[in-house]
Amino acid sequence: MTNLSFIYNRKSVRQFKDIPVKKDDILEIIKAGTYAPSPKHQQNWHFVVLQNKEVIGEMAKIVTESHKKIGQLAKNEKDFKKHMSVINYYTCFKDAPVVILVYGSEYKMIEYSILKENNAPKEILDVLLSPQSAAQGIGAAVENILLAATEMGYGSCYMTGPTHAKIDIENLIDFKKEGYELMSMIALGVAEDNTPKQPPRKPLEEVITFID
Numbered sequence: 001m002t003n004l005s006f007i008y009n010r011k012s013v014r015q016f017k018d019i020p021v022k023k024d025d026i027l028e029i030i031k032a033g034t035y036a037p038s039p040k041h042q043q044n045w046h047f048v049v050l051q052n053k054e055v056i057g058e059m060a061k062i063v064t065e066s067h068k069k070i071g072q073l074a075k076n077e078k079d080f081k082k083h084m085s086v087i088n089y090y091t092c093f094k095d096a097p098v099v100i101l102v103y104g105s106e107y108k109m110i111e112y113s114i115l116k117e118n119n120a121p122k123e124i125l126d127v128l129l130s131p132q133s134a135a136q137g138i139g140a141a142v143e144n145i146l147l148a149a150t151e152m153g154y155g156s157c158y159m160t161g162p163t164h165a166k167i168d169i170e171n172l173i174d175f176k177k178e179g180y181e182l183m184s185m186i187a188l189g190v191a192e193d194n195t196p197k198q199p200p201r202k203p204l205e206e207v208i209t210f211i212d
C-alpha cells in the first residue's frame, strides 16, 4: 500500500523545544517548497528565514500590538476581549527557533492584460482573477514545506494571521522586495512533547462529489 503517513502525520504545531534547526535542514525544507506547482511556473515566492530569538520575540510583540489596535474597533469591551482571546493564533510562532516568512508576487497573466487593454467587461476580468492563482501557488509551496518538515521530524505551523502587521514586520526585519508582499509565515522547529492532536476531518462523503 502507498505510504502517505507523511501527509496523515502532519499537524499544526504551536509549541516548540528550544533546539536549533540545522541550516541544511532549513534549506532542504525550503527546497521542497520550491518544487511545488505555481501558475505558469512563475515561482512567485520568496522565503525569508528568521532564527534570531530577539527578532522573533519582537515580531510577536508587533503582531500583538497590531491585533490590539484592530480590536479597538470593536464596539464594546466584551467583543474586544473576545478578539484578544485568539491572540495565540496570531503569535504562536514566538517560541519557534525558525520562522520562515513567505513572500509572494503577483501572477502575471498575459490573457488578463490583453483583455484589459481591449476593454473587456469587468465581470470577465473578475472571473479570470477569481482563482487567486498567485495565492494558490504560495499555498502549494507552503504545504510542500509543511510535509517535508513533518517527514524530517520537525513540527510546523502555517500562519496567515500575523500578516496584518506586515508593514511593521518588514520594517523590523528591514526586508523589502519590489513587487512582493508578506503572504504567510511558517513556524518551524522540534515540537514540544504532547502537542495537541490534529483535529478531526470532515467525512469524505461530505467533501467529495462523484459525477458519473
Ligand SMILES: Cc1cc2nc3c(=O)[nH]c(=O)nc-3n(C[C@H](O)[C@H](O)[C@H](O)COP(=O)(O)O)c2cc1C
Residues within 6 Å of the ligand: 010, 011, 012, 013, 014, 088, 089, 090, 092, 157, 158, 159, 160, 161, 162, 197, 198, 199
Ligand atoms: C491558509 C492558512 C492559514 C492559517 N493561519 C493560521 C494562523 O494564523 N495561526 C495558526 O495558529 N494556525 C493557522 N493555520 C493552521 C490551521 O488552524 C490548521 O491547519 C487547522 O486548524 C487544521 O489543523 P492541522 O493543521 O493540525 O491539521 C492556518 C492554516 C492555513 C491553511
